[in-house]
Amino acid sequence: MKHLEDKITQASNLESLEKIRVELFGKKGALAAEFAKLKDIPGPEKKAFAEGLNKSKAALQAVFDKQYEILKAKEIEAMLKSEEIDVSLYGNVAQKGALHPVMETMDKIIDYFVAMNFAVESGPMVEDDFHNFEALNLPKYHPARDMQDTFYFNDGGLLRTHTSPVQIRTMLQSKPPIRMIAPGSVFRRDYDLTHTPMFHQVEGLVVDEEGKVSFANLKSILTDFLHHMFGDVEVRFRPSFFPFTEPSAEVDISCIFCKGDGCRVCSHTGWLEVLGCGIVDPNVFKSVGYEGVSGYAFGLGVERFAMLIHQIPDLRSLFEGDIRLLEQFR
């Protein structure tokens, strides 16, 4: 018996183990030969012989199974090893593009306001004087029109200079309460280091009954929004002037580059201007036929947000489809 067990445990691969299996357990194998002797054994001893034989067979089988498992594991391991590759060669094979940083920033802005139960609204890019200026309390010859160098069409139409006309269209089409944002491209006839003829704005408008919407509410949501966008920054409101809001304010955040100490980006003031806002001017409500309402509005430039958040140095580079810039956002 012992020598048979040794034979099994000495098998070095599955192939030789199989050979041994045939030699031992096969029809013409060693065990079969032993069992064949059974017929020559006299009655009374037969039982004991058979029992002994069965025991030996079971023991051999157990040794065999164990050896089989060991060799099988070895073989799998060898096969796996043979499939080994240098994974570090494959770091660059995936091909993925990227969202444009301005659009991705706009997404982040929209996400916030949608989560705050604002509706997204839109309007045409080719506008008329009424929706872009007149209804927004910018009558003809208003000096504030100088601030917005406008593209005009031969038939008197114009390219919207801000997303504010969407406010007017939305108010004309629906009734208060209103809670909306209008993201989109806007156009001004200007081109230099900090101006491009097209850029993106997000406009916000909230209208409810008279006496309900206040400057304090505006302060609350914009402070929260700016924390969403820029993290832990200080927020400062400064009185300003826009024809369509009164009172109006510009909103600054503490400089995210120098933490308010003063650097080149914030012109050594420690503050970065990021938003304009205010309480909707009664003349705007008048132009859309609203009475007994109150509201706030705000507007921001998406490029400015994207440039600050990602430290993009040149505005114009955002409109060139430059993959060297875009691939950094993969």
Place this chain on the structure above:
Amino acid sequence: MIVTRGWLSEFIDLEDISDEKLYETFNSIGLEVDSIKRVDIPSKVVVGKIISCQKHPDADKLNVCQIDVGSGTRQIVCGAANVVDAEFVAVAMIGATLPADFEIKFATLRGVDSEGMVCASSEIGLPSMGKGIMILDDSIGELEVGKELRQYDKINDTIIELELTANRGDCLSIHGVARDLSVAFNKELKHIEYKDIATEKLGIARVADLRIKGEIDANLCYKLAITEDFKSQILIDLRLAMVGVELDGILANILNYSTHATGVILRAYDAKSILGDSDKMLLQVYSEEKGIVSISSNDNILSIVGVNQNDAVVAGDSSTMLLLESSYIDPDILVEAISQTDMQKDDFYYKTSRGSESDLASGMSYLSNLLSVDDSYRYYEGHLSVESKWEPTHISVDSKEISLLIGQEIERNKIITILKNLQFGMKGREDNKFTVTVPRFRHDIKNIQDITEEIVRIIGINNIDAKRLSFVESNRLTDTTNRYLFKKSLRNRAVSAGLYENVSYLFSHRDTLLKYGFDVVDEKLDLANPIAEDLNTLRTTLLPNLLDAAKRNVNYNEKSIGLFEIGAMFDSQREQREVLSVLFSGQNATESVLNSGKPKMIDFGSFVQKLGSIIGEFSLVKCTQSNGLIHPYQSADIIYRGQKCGYLSKLHPVVQEEYGIEDTFIAQIDMDSLLPIHIDVTPISKFQGVYKDLSVVVDSSLPYSEVDKEISSLELEILKRWYPVDIYSDESLGEKQSLTIRFYIQSMHKTLQDEDIEETISAIMDRLEQSCQATLR
């Protein structure tokens, strides 16, 4: 608007106010500070008195001066021509360090010793005042020889640039800014004492007469003065330079200075050139159009109020008889009138169009005070003036309403105090309601919200507590919101397909569009004032913009360029629609071990795959679109949910060469047709299905879409789907090719028998034989 601390101090006491406090206060009351700069004249720059000045023996352009600098006399060589006229000058002593680390040392110039330097303003940290050295006078304070110039507060000043909003014309003067500060600091403005000016025995009426024709909208005041000459004052020139006003003649500088200080529009006429040979002038004031007020004499227009002045009668430094004019015109009326004309406007128009100061007497007094440096300056008795009718604006105010707008209780008394300080009039102060009268210099204030803005800026927005707004909850997922959310997912799929998002201008070059056979916006509807020739029209396709971007990337050495853009484009009638445009140029994959660094160029199939992973399943038929970018034999209409939604094409090789790019594919797809639709699920069969291939020989010119159409028209219930899997041609097939189609056959009701399958296949074969002249391979 630029102000200086020293100049402001003429009008308001700022002694206990630091520069930092000034900066903070300006910002908090809505006068945004663009920059704040402290002039810092270096030490050891002192007042020097020139005792003598002689030509340098060996250099024509140099002078050798003996200068008393308090501690003794120094010999200093000076190259400036105007030193010969100077008495008091700024002397940088040996050891002084001027800006840009310029250290003054003992020097010998062409053999003559020089102990110091006579300075120009720009050499000691002051703004440049033109050629030559700075000649001092006591306008900056009493001159003491040897005293350091940095001790003179009037010039060692702080320069503050304010960015004024368009409504604040009242702050376009030093006085106006001081007036706003006086409210913020709760300090009264200083009372300015002017010196008495000698008068001639003659009255102004003896020389000039004013005649008004009809209604006019301007206020005018005239005075007549005689003088022998004008004296320049260093303080005037320096301050003008500090606030960015270009220096001119002495009289012009004084006029500009007075206007910048008081906000009153001040002009001077050479009275003698108006008089000519006569001894009396008749000034006629009339208005042919509302808002355009002309002043003329002898049919000669002298000026248009608030707009310009006739050069021929402008007084200069040689004038001896001056007709001084102060004027005011309502800016709203003026701006509207001017916009209808192409009248030439001078520098004052910026002020008059935003609202100049209407207190004409204040301007005239300030001006005369500066002109009358000695007894030779005398007035003619009296003045000539005209005033337009003006009704002040009254606004009824409810302090509760103001509190509601602000969102915080503001006490009634506080509101009243602020408004009074801002020089608003008050009437009927019972309860919360009262009526305020708006001062004339605040023509921008028209309603209660304007008043609220005044309250907000004076109490400071940062003193208002933020409060959450409670609002009616509602489903605000509008169509636009959903469209935006869909576009966002589409953009993310495009990114996963290896494309970069592009953003380009809404503009295009009309010539480029025409060259490639695109529609262009009708000329009658096109841009009137484009910003540049190559952006002179609205785009009617996004593809040239993507091609431009591809070209730029090739220049940057990119080899695989995948771009997409979702954006607006227009048709010839300028109707806007939104499209998804895709471009892929160059290598189909990144260079890697997978392709031994030599990836294949993008091809039709790979491009279709990319498109499919963005928009989902579609089919292609022969392209019906035609433009110069399209390759006539590798282009297709995209059929999406049974409708044509756009096209894709290989870029025409000629265009490819023009742009200098590698193999390129383009697509343009209408966004509207991609929007998600409602989907109902078809039940899935429980029975085993079977794949079956069929190879047929058809004409090489027959597009697969025709074969597809025929199979589809059979409407076989158990034929679930089919698709081409192979195309084969060889010489034996001649003009024909072998097409292998794979069919998936499955029944909803039973396991298919061989005869069911054969029946289906033979039905297909029959149809293809009949309609497509197909034969079995």
